[in-house]
Amino acid sequence: MEEDSLKRRTELARPDVSVDEAKAILLEHYGISEDVTELGSQQDRNYRVDTGEGRFVLKIARAEYERVELDAQNAALRHVGAKTNAPMVPRVIPAGDGEEIVSAAVRDVIYQFRLLTFLEGTPLTRRKHLSAETVSALGDLAGRLAVALADFDHPGLVRQLQWDLRRAGPVALQLLSAMTDVDLRKRIAEAMVGAMRRVQPLMPELRLQAIHHDVTDDNVVSRAEKGGRLMPEGIIDFGDVIQGWLVAELAVTCASLLHHADGDPFRILPAVTAFHAVCPLTEAEIKALWPLIVARAGILVASSARQLEIEPENAYVQGNAAHEREIFDVAVSVPFELMDHAIHQAIGKEEASPALPETGRLLPDIDTHRVGIVDLSLLGPHLPADRWHYEDTEALLLQSAARAAGTAATRYGEFRLTETRLLQAKPPQTLALHVDLCLHGQTAVHAPFAGQLHQRGGRLILSTHGLHLHLLGIEPARLEDGSVEAGDRIGTVPGDASALGFMRVQFCTAAEIDPPPFAAPHQAEAWRRLSPSPGPILGFDCDAPPPQAAALLDRRQRHFARPQKNYYREPPQIERGWKEHLFDVEGRAYLDMVNNVTIVGHGHPRLSAAVGRQWSxxxxxxxxxxxxxxxxxxxxxxxxxxxxxxxxxxxxxxxxxxxxxxxxxxxxxxxxxxxxxxxxxxxxxxxxxxxxxxxxxxxxxxxxxxxxxxxxxxxxxxxxxxxxxxxxxxxxxxxxxxxxxxxxxxxxxxxxxxxxxxxxxxxxxxxxxxxxxxxxxxxxxxxxxxxxxxxxxxxxxxxxxxxxxxxxxxxxxxxxxxxxxxxxxxxxxxxxxxxxxxxxxxxxxxxxxxxxxxxxxxxxxxxxxxxEALQENARTVGDHLKERLQALGQRFPIVGAVHGMGLYLGVEFVRDRGTLEPATEETAAICDRLLDLGVIMQPTGDHLNVLKIKPPLCLSRESADFFADMLAKVLEEGW
Structure with missing residues (x-):
């Protein structure tokens, strides 16, 4: 019966109440006859009411929602309102007869009406980019609400709700059974199975309490800071308040953030950290968090698809469908295990690394004292001038080192300059999670530990408890069954003994994952836990030392005079340049749009040679x-x-x-x-x-x-x-x-x-x-x-x-x-x-x-x-760039003017084109966001509201367009 009731609720359309009918209800029961505007909603219907005494929201629910449930929402609003000084939640406005819930018929159908105060502010939903500060503030708000509701109880909290993550499995089955998109249905089903398999053993340990269960970008109103960033401060729509898992409160919030993440699930981590700081999670809740986020994402997509089949004209659901699909795509883009490590690291509860089994040598026939280590890092001696960006550089350097030493290897945990990419908005995957070797053909490969051997997708995988060795590029030995003992020969390097061949060695602690060869720098620590160094089975030191950018900055600040400032609060450690590009120690390439000192470009080989000769x-x-x-x-x-x-x-x-x-x-x-x-x-x-x-x-x-x-x-x-x-x-x-x-x-x-x-x-x-x-x-x-x-x-x-x-x-x-x-x-x-x-x-x-x-x-x-005709280049590329920047002024009012000529340009930001009020804080935030997108830019002018555009004169048209595109992205999506 319970599941039947829940199924019926998932198939309800919104109340069929028009604007005029809403006005009639307002006049009859509340004595209000004012302007009414419809607001979006999924299964109830909401109208904003504008009066001379303020704004209100008329909420209309179907009779299928029991009165005790609506009363629980009202009681929760009063409870939270009494515990917070600021107007964190709306207030309930009684009808003329004192009732907080009005039952009335509209065209012979009974609906339930409530009137709440309207919380002023801007929702986060349509702001595509949310800063780390905004994300953190949302997590903090959700945590404070959870704390405020911890001692709240009401009979109406025990209810049937399709969003209740305790019922995610059954709800998904019901929704998916009616979904017509077969491919999407399969993807959601697989994700839900994976998520619920991880949550199920944790369920007895997950705490129950009253939760809002919908602290999302839709249901949070924010104030705009002086710099234009939105900071959440109020919560609306208690329609999903329920007795549920405490961790579900955070899971719902984090899921809503995924369509603001630009494809990167790690963007939710500031919210996790902030929530945990005010409402500490238990170990079971930490482990359940990411699976519940995935489950929420699956339910969102399945529910919207189902609702649109029931009510195709629902503009609110139509508008949300695209970003809910994005939430799901981002949620399933990474392994559960990776996000588990990342979440533990974010809140400072990282677990100890599992002990590796006793291991032997993978390649016992090679001389580990004669292995040529190829350094592919930013400052590596093997990458002079522009050799780093040639496609076959890594293989050629390995071959050269192997000819000299007999065997050559790359380094694990190294941020490879050879993997960087120019003019990219996202950090490239530069951290090596493997070791590549170049050695003579027919070199024997042995099992370093006992386990099960199998092949998958071109990989030979040796598995033992909690550890899986992935080998690529070897010829497997013939084995009668999958079991091997330590020391057994499991393959050979292909090719003749007189020739050189390649193989790749990589560990993974998760059985179902084929780990990627590289990871993005900001995900490096989590991936290191999932794909540890193969050094123990190789028998030589193959680990690259990690960069120490933070420690280096501390040293600088201790000894470098304070008036000598550096760019950015958290500056990347820049150690190399080439043309109009700069590189940090993690292999990220930045477009240098501010360096008028380096007029002919960074790392110019002709200048380097001339200086070297004269010094000599x-x-x-x-x-x-x-x-x-x-x-x-x-x-x-x-x-x-x-x-x-x-x-x-x-x-x-x-x-x-x-x-x-x-x-x-x-x-x-x-x-x-x-x-x-x-x-x-x-x-x-x-x-x-x-x-x-x-x-x-x-x-x-x-x-x-x-x-x-x-x-x-x-x-x-x-x-x-x-x-x-x-x-x-x-x-x-x-x-x-x-x-x-x-x-x-x-x-x-x-x-x-x-x-x-x-x-x-x-x-x-x-x-x-x-x-x-x-x-x-x-x-x-x-x-x-x-x-x-x-x-x-x-x-x-x-x-x-x-x-x-x-x-x-x-x-x-x-x-x-x-x-x-x-x-x-x-x-x-x-x-x-x-x-x-x-x-x-x-x-x-x-x-x-x-x-x-x-x-x-x-x-x-x-x-x-x-x-190199660089003055002419400054004219042609500069004129093109100025046209691109002036076009932005047609789209974005914050662009007050574009100054200058050639490759000395300035974009001046103002809050008002009439008063010319300088957008100082906005300019600083825009520069920070541009850094995230791979562009070095700084403000200038007495009001620090002008982008000072003065790149090397070798700036290409492609680079100029990248800068204009990234600036447009920032102005469109926010900072």
């Missing part, structure tokens, strides 16, 4: 006489406008700007220097003095020395004057400052500014601005300094120098960053008379500036820029 010959200071410094100085002046014929070579942009300021002082005999607000010019005393960016120095506007004369920045996007026609207003502001200086006396040494507003995100100066300002400065005896450290040297694509766009010629050019491609190299280019004015203060000297190595670096970078 000579490196000293520039007071010695050698060819490279003369040639480099000559090349630099040839790039500058006529008349700028003299070069100083220094180590950095800060030093270049510092020296430029000293030159202005020496040449003019005056001290006052005009600079722009929001600018950044360096860290030395003088270059910092003229830097007024509050993002770099929050005290910048109140700590400038008297000789610094800042003027309003000609920011045509968010400055006091907007648009290209604003040049006159900004020039007028400079004129007013100069008139003020004229009245005070003391003269003017000069004017320094970036020729494109780089620190603000590449905003161009208004047309004619520099021409007018330069004229006023020179009329007062000052010199004009063009800071090209960030924006010059071909980066703009359309111009080699930024000042060319303004049609002016400065008196001094400062340049650095890209001219050394990461080597400390900077330059000041000026006129002879300005340079020689410095001799009044003595001679100038820079130990490394202009050294033989520095000069060769500078020359080689110029050669590469020319020979």
């Amino acid at each position: 010959l000579l490196n000293t200071n520039s007071r010695f006489h050698y060819a490279a410094v003369a040639e480099f100085s000559e090349r630099l002046t040839a790039l500058a406008p006529e008349g700028l014929d003299t070069v100083f070579l220094v180590n950095s942009g800060s030093e270049a700007n510092d020296l430029a300021i000293r030159l202005a002082w020496a040449y003019s005999g005056a001290r006052n220097l005009l600079s722009l607000l929001e600018a950044y010019h360096g860290w030395t005393v003088a270059s910092d003095a003229v830097s007024t960016s509050i993002a770099d120095n929050p005290q910048a506007l109140t700590t400038r020395p008297e000789w610094v004369q800042p003027v309003v920045s000609p920011n045509t996007y968010r400055g006091p004057y907007r648009g290209e026609s604003s040049a006159g207003d900004y020039v007028g502001a400079v004129a007013a400052k100069l008139e003020e200086l004229d009245e005070k006396g003391g003269g003017l040494a000069g004017f320094i500014c970036e020729t494109v507003y780089g620190n603000a995100g590449g905003i161009p100066l208004p047309p004619g601005y520099l021409e007018a300002v330069y004229q006023m400065v020179r009329a007062r005896g000052g010199v004009c300094i063009a800071d090209e450290v960030q924006v010059g040297y071909g980066r703009l694509g359309h111009y080699f120098w930024g000042f060319e766009e303004q049609g002016v010629v400065p008196d001094i050019i400062t340049v650095a960053k890209g001219m050394g491609n990461g080597h400390p190299l900077g330059a000041v280019i000026t006129r002879r008379e300005i340079a020689e004015a410095l001799e009044k203060e003595g001679y100038f000297f820079s130990s490394a500036g202009g050294s033989p190595v520095s000069s060769v670096v500078g020359l080689t970078v110029l050669d590469i820029l020319h020979d």
Whole structure:
């Protein structure tokens, strides 16, 4: 009878009550006659009621749901509401006669009506991406609700409910029996069998209590933080409250998160950790959790399919069907055992590794002291230059090592650079869970322990209690039965004894799993438990040492001065680069969209060879006489406008700007220097003095020395004057400052500014601005300094120098960053008379500036820029990228503007395009999400609300599109 009742309930359609009929009920029983809007639901019907006194929800249930069940929901709402200070749950509103549940007929059918307060907030359902913080907060909310309900009891909690995971098996049978999709029915059935087989022996130990049983993305309302992230804070719809397994509360929550997981079930782990922190789970509950998540996923898909057969027009069910199918697909994408390990690790209850049996040698005929270990890691000596990405690299390196040593092997637990993939949104599977060997054909393979031998899918598998040895690439010996003893010969390496062959060795602790050869880094520890090292049966050390990124960061923070910041709160350990890509020690490739220092790209072989050769010959200071410094100085002046014929070579942009300021002082005999607000010019005393960016120095506007004369920045996007026609207003502001200086006396040494507003995100100066300002400065005896450290040297694509766009010629050019491609190299280019004015203060000297190595670096970078047409590439790829980014502005209101040109671009984010309120927190979160998707990006500008896009000039069109696609993904799915 009980199962028949449950079956009938699974086949119920929603109450057939229209908007007008709902209004009539509201007026008759609650005295309300207001706007009514239908809300989605599966088997009841809900209407939002908007009144002058607030919002409410009218809930309508069929008569088949007993009154005591609805009363239990009301009582649970009161119970939880009394235990929590914040409005965590709705309140029940009695009808005019004081009844909380109204029974009334609509077209001769009896329905049950309740009125609740409406909890304001945003549901999580339609936000595709949920941050780890949001996921954790949802787990915390579910845990706190479970604690609040722990002492709640009511007769209506004992009820028949298809969602009750205690009945998942029978419910699945009923639902699947009517499913017409044969393939899907088979997949769900197999998943349910696997899940219930694991849960059944744990059932006596699973705690029972009152649970909400539906704390899901649909039934949680959230507030939007200032940065745009949603944080759950309220729970609605107590329609599934029941006396059930406590762990089912968490299982239901985690299942709902799987369609926000981008295919990765490990994304639920922050919710598990947070739930356990407030509502600790027992060992049995921990083991039951993932199987119950799988069971919930199967029931969701089967139930929706069944409901749509009953009620095809149910838009709510139709809308949920796709993401419920995704929940199921993600849930069955990994082995039960893997998630069991991951969940134990997440809550700090990892079990001890099972002891391996006594083992012998798998390959007793090889000399374990003469095994060539091939290092395929990021810093391995076997992967110079770009050899890592050739398809046959691993096999060729193994063969080479085997010819030298007789036998060669890869390493277990190694993050292989050879397995990385460029321009991928998801981390590649780089952790090796096996060992590959290259050895002579006909080498005998022996059983290292007694067990059962069988073949599956091309693998030879030797199994004993809790351990399974997988061998690939060997010729099995003929065995009369499956039983073998330790030491028995079970196969040979194929091929002639004089030739080399390959075999793969891998352990697995689960009988039904064929373990993958590689695992993604964030799943590494769980997979290590499931697929431990085969080292004990090989007889030599084949384990790679794990990376120590966290410990290394701690060392950095202990000894590296605190003002020297690093990107990101949890930065990846980057140890290698190639072209526009960076690689961390776990083999993840990142697209480097921020590194304007490495202008010709990372790891350039031509530059590496030139530097290596010069180091082997000579490196000293520039007071010695050698060819490279003369040639480099000559090349630099040839790039500058006529008349700028003299070069100083220094180590950095800060030093270049510092020296430029000293030159202005020496040449003019005056001290006052005009600079722009929001600018950044360096860290030395003088270059910092003229830097007024509050993002770099929050005290910048109140700590400038008297000789610094800042003027309003000609920011045509968010400055006091907007648009290209604003040049006159900004020039007028400079004129007013100069008139003020004229009245005070003391003269003017000069004017320094970036020729494109780089620190603000590449905003161009208004047309004619520099021409007018330069004229006023020179009329007062000052010199004009063009800071090209960030924006010059071909980066703009359309111009080699930024000042060319303004049609002016400065008196001094400062340049650095890209001219050394990461080597400390900077330059000041000026006129002879300005340079020689410095001799009044003595001679100038820079130990490394202009050294033989520095000069060769500078020359080689110029050669590469020319020979590889990188300025042209900056123009064509940059223009394409800017078009892609501007198109995003048509789709997403947060994109206020796209600044810049070539490969110096800025995307400015605002909360309101009218007020231009900076989206500072959103920008930081967007950068964090881009890192997760494989893109290095950082904010800039005084409000830190601009993406500073300045990649190596070798950026390919494909890479530019990847960046635009990933940014679109973030803006569409959330951060």
